[in-house]
Amino acid sequence: MNFAPEFQSWAVSRQSRVEAVLEKVLPVPRIVPERLHSAMRYCVLGAGKRVRPLLAFAAGEIFDADPERVGIAGAAVELIHAYSLVHDDLPCMDDDVLRRGKPTCHVEYDDATALLVGDALQSLAFQLLGEYRLADDPLDQLEMIKLLASAAGSRGMAGGQAIDLESVGKRLSVPELELMHIHKTGALIRASAVLGARCGSALDKSELMHVDTFAKFIGLAFQVIDDILDAEAPTATLGKTAGKDADRNKPTYVSALGVAESRRLAEELRQDGLKALESFGERAVRLRQLADFIVLREF
Amino acid sequence: MNFAPEFQSWAVSRQSRVEAVLEKVLPVPRIVPERLHSAMRYCVLGAGKRVRPLLAFAAGEIFDADPERVGIAGAAVELIHAYSLVHDDLPCMDDDVLRRGKPTCHVEYDDATALLVGDALQSLAFQLLGEYRLADDPLDQLEMIKLLASAAGSRGMAGGQAIDLESVGKRLSVPELELMHIHKTGALIRASAVLGARCGSALDKSELMHVDTFAKFIGLAFQVIDDILDAEAPTATLGKTAGKDADRNKPTYVSALGVAESRRLAEELRQDGLKALESFGERAVRLRQLADFIVLREF
Numbered sequence: 367m368n369f370a371p372e373f374q375s376w377a378v379s380r381q382s383r384v385e386a387v388l389e390k391v392l393p394v395p396r397i398v399p400e401r402l403h404s405a406m407r408y409c410v411l412g413a414g415k416r417v418r419p420l421l422a423f424a425a426g427e428i429f430d431a432d433p434e435r436v437g438i439a440g441a442a443v444e445l446i447h448a449y450s451l452v453h454d455d456l457p458c459m460d461d462d463v464l465r466r467g468k469p470t471c472h473v474e475y476d477d478a479t480a481l482l483v484g485d486a487l488q489s490l491a492f493q494l495l496g497e498y499r500l501a502d503d504p505l506d507q508l509e510m511i512k513l514l515a516s517a518a519g520s521r522g523m524a525g526g527q528a529i530d531l532e533s534v535g536k537r538l539s540v541p542e543l544e545l546m547h548i549h550k551t552g553a554l555i556r557a558s559a560v561l562g563a564r565c566g567s568a569l570d571k572s573e574l575m576h577v578d579t580f581a582k583f584i585g586l587a588f589q590v591i592d593d594i595l596d597a598e599a600p601t602a603t604l605g606k607t608a609g610k611d612a613d614r615n616k617p618t619y620v621s622a623l624g625v626a627e628s629r630r631l632a633e634e635l636r637q638d639g640l641k642a643l644e645s646f647g648e649r650a651v652r653l654r655q656l657a658d659f660i661v662l663r664e665f
Numbered sequence: 666m667n668f669a670p671e672f673q674s675w676a677v678s679r680q681s682r683v684e685a686v687l688e689k690v691l692p693v694p695r696i697v698p699e700r701l702h703s704a705m706r707y708c709v710l711g712a713g714k715r716v717r718p719l720l721a722f723a724a725g726e727i728f729d730a731d732p733e734r735v736g737i738a739g740a741a742v743e744l745i746h747a748y749s750l751v752h753d754d755l756p757c758m759d760d761d762v763l764r765r766g767k768p769t770c771h772v773e774y775d776d777a778t779a780l781l782v783g784d785a786l787q788s789l790a791f792q793l794l795g796e797y798r799l800a801d802d803p804l805d806q807l808e809m810i811k812l813l814a815s816a817a818g819s820r821g822m823a824g825g826q827a828i829d830l831e832s833v834g835k836r837l838s839v840p841e842l843e844l845m846h847i848h849k850t851g852a853l854i855r856a857s858a859v860l861g862a863r864c865g866s867a868l869d870k871s872e873l874m875h876v877d878t879f880a881k882f883i884g885l886a887f888q889v890i891d892d893i894l895d896a897e898a899p900t901a902t903l904g905k906t907a908g909k910d911a912d913r914n915k916p917t918y919v920s921a922l923g924v925a926e927s928r929r930l931a932e933e934l935r936q937d938g939l940k941a942l943e944s945f946g947e948r949a950v951r952l953r954q955l956a957d958f959i960v961l962r963e964f
Contacts, residue, residue: 393819398844399827402819453784456757458776477757478830481780482823485752488784489818492791496811504803511810512795519788520692520701524781528698531777545697 373655377420380440383433384419385411387441391494405475405483406490410448413466413605417588417660418443418555422562424652425577429566438498439510439561442491446518447554449487452480454527460610467605488518500565510564517557526550530616538617547589548582555585559653576642580653583639588660590632593618594625599664636661672954676719679739682732683718684710686740690793704774704782705789709747712765712904716887716959717742717854721861723951724876728865737797738809738860741790745817746853748786751779753826759909766904787817799864809863816856825849829915837916846888847881854884858952875941879952882938887959889931892917893924898963935960 388410395404419440426436455462455470456477463473472480495514501507516522526549533546559581560574593611597620601608611618619628636657643650687709694703718739725735754761754769755776762772771779794813800806815821825848832845858880859873892910896919900907910917918927935956942949 397820399819399824399831399848401831402824402827406819449784453780456780458755458780479827481752481755481757482819482827482830484784485748485787485817486819486823488787489814489821489823493811493814493818496807496809496814504807508795508803508806510795512792515788515790515792515795518784519792520698520705520781520785521696522788524785524788525698525701528701528778528781531781532698532700549698 370655373652373659376652376655377659380420380423380433381416383437384416384440384444387437388444391441391490401475401479402482402486405471405479406486408468408474409452409471409483410445410487413468414444414448416440416444417656418447418558420656421555421558421581421584421653422565424650424656425559425562425581426565427652428577428646428649429563429573431562431566435498435500435565436562438494439500439565440558442494442514443554443558443561445487445491445494446514446523449484449491450518450523450527450554452487453484456480459527459531460614462607462610464601464607465605491518502567506564510561513560513564514557517553522549522553522557523551526553533617535615536617538622540619540622543617543619543622544586547586551589551592552582552585555588556581576645577653579642580639580657583635583642584657584660587632587635587639587657590619590628590635591661591663593620594628594632595664596620597625603664632661669954672951672958675951675954676958679719679722679732680715682736683715683739683743686736687743690740690789700774700778701781701785704770704778705785707767707773708751708770708782709744709786712767713743713747715739715743716955717746717857719955720854720857720880720883720952721864723949723955724858724861724880725864726951727876727945727948728862728872730861730865734797734799734864735861737793738799738864739857741793741813742853742857742860744786744790744793745813745822748783748790749817749822749826749853751786752783755779758826758830759913761906761909763900763906764904790817801866805863809860812859812863813856816852821848821852821856822850825852832916834914835916837921839918839921842916842918842921843885846885850888850891851881851884854887855880872944875944876952878941879938879956882934882941883956883959886931886934886938886956889918889927889934890960890962892919893927893931894963895919896924931960 392407393403397403422440423436451465452471454460455465456472462470471483495511526546529546530550556578559577563574563577596608596611599608639657643653691706692702696702721739722735750764751770753759754764755771761769770782794810825845828845829849855877858876862873862876895907895910898907938956942952
């Protein structure tokens with residue numbers, strides 16, 4: 367699938383902006399402890415599709431958000447995402463050796479360093495949100511911090527990992543799969559879009575709700591596609607070990623529904639997501655393009 | 666060492682207040698994911714000396730801080746501390762089986778759950794700081810969030826753990842030990858006192874600096890005493906495995922200086938800490954008592 371060059375160049379310029387923020391806020395390796403700082407940079411910089419920051423930018427554009435602010439919010443979300451990958455790859459979790467086309471953190475460094483890298487990346491995300499101005503009213507910014515923390519925590523992403531662990535070897539129904547993914551990946555994807563929107567001004571609750579609803583559906587679609595790619599794409603394209611889910615006996619949309627039905631579900635979720643954007647008209651063009659990108663991607 | 670009953674009852678009432686906050690903000694186990702929530706409560710509630718929250722209360726009292734606010738700040742600090750213990754006890758770190766008189770989290774549950782418990786406790790700490798009002802000016806509160814995040818991160822506590830890892834089997838000089846501990850335990854202890862003080866009103870920079878300086882010295886004294894207790898106290902008194910440092914060939918103040926000289930150093934650090942409080946007069950009585958408690962404790 368080829369995307370419009372115009373969308374591509376939009377995405378590349380936002381990815382560069384986030385990359386520049388990450389490059390700036392991650393301590394350089396010459397600062398003590400050097401190995402930890404070098405490992406943090408190894409796990410964050412120069413890789414990843416930056417889907418979550420792109421969602422923040424696209425949602426922010428509906429509300430004329432200052433790109434500087436969205437760059438910070440996007441970087442914070444990406445730090446949380448990166449920490450979760452590092453911990454998820456550890457031997458006591460998914461025990462994976464390849465991520466974003468490179469050896470995982472604990473393989474390149476060691477388990478203890480990978481543990482600390484994840485811990486420190488999470489702290490750094492919140493440090494950014496305390497340090498840089500993201501909203502005209504600092505009370506709004508406190509709400510944004512609460513939102514990201516709650517999306518990352520036991521009732522969000524970390525909770526989803528726990529549900530995931532408990533479900534290995536079980537056959538989950540589609541609603542059970544949905545519950546897992548709404549936590550595991552959905553919470554942070556929703557937070558990304560809503561944080562981006564909140565970097566803009568004058569938001570009423572119903573507008574935020576539309577963005578959130580869009581992100582909820584697209585987050586699920588993202589996961590369905592992830593399951594399909596894990597089952598179908600070769601490791602080289604994926605940049606992470608393919609076929610892991612089946613090998614680990616993890617319940618997936620593909621194992622519950624098969625590939626064809628999973629594709630239909632992803633398309634349905636995309637349509638539901640797009641519906642939530644109707645009231646925004648042309649202002650939501652980037653979010654619509656991202657929805658296409660997420661559902662039609664091949665990696 | 667017996668402490669004045671009046672100090673004891675002050676401490677007990679503050680410990681209860683923090684316990685009540687923690688009890689309230691930790692999700693109950695019937696909320697999904699149940700095992701994770703049960704493990705989080707297991708690791709946080711009903712144990713620990715709560716030294717960091719006590720420091721926050723004592724520093725807050727200098728500046729007439731609202732105890733409600735300090736209770737939240739103290740709980741956030743304690744959540745960060747508890748997460749660090751859970752991760753520190755993991756097999757890839759210190760591989761310890763006993764903590765606060767109970768089996769460690771990964772022994773009672775499993776490694777993956779312990780990893781997620783730590784991750785989720787860290788998120789919860791920042792969720793509290795975004796959710797509850799801690800300062801009259803929300804900009805001050807954003808600064809407090811930045812302070813805690815930075816104290817927890819790679820240039821604070823997590824960085825100290827990394828330095829600790831690298832130093833196993835090495836002989837460190839006293840300045841090298843100091844650098845490690847200023848990160849590993851010192852950063853969070855200083856943040857505790859400063860956050861408590863900032864919950865009070867109208868603080869000028871020099872007042873905050875006095876509190877910070879006090880906490881810097883007392884944090885180091887705390888660590889020196891910890892090393893002495895690890896070498897001397899029985900496991901039953903300590904509530905964690907005694908003699909671990911020597912067993913793991915970790916550099917400590919005792920291995921660098923011997924017990925007698927370490928005791929002298931702790932007393933010197935206590936005196937330096939007390940000096941920083943002089944300008945506060947009687948208002949710093951609790952901080953002085955806490956300094957005594959920390960240096961003269963036997964567990």
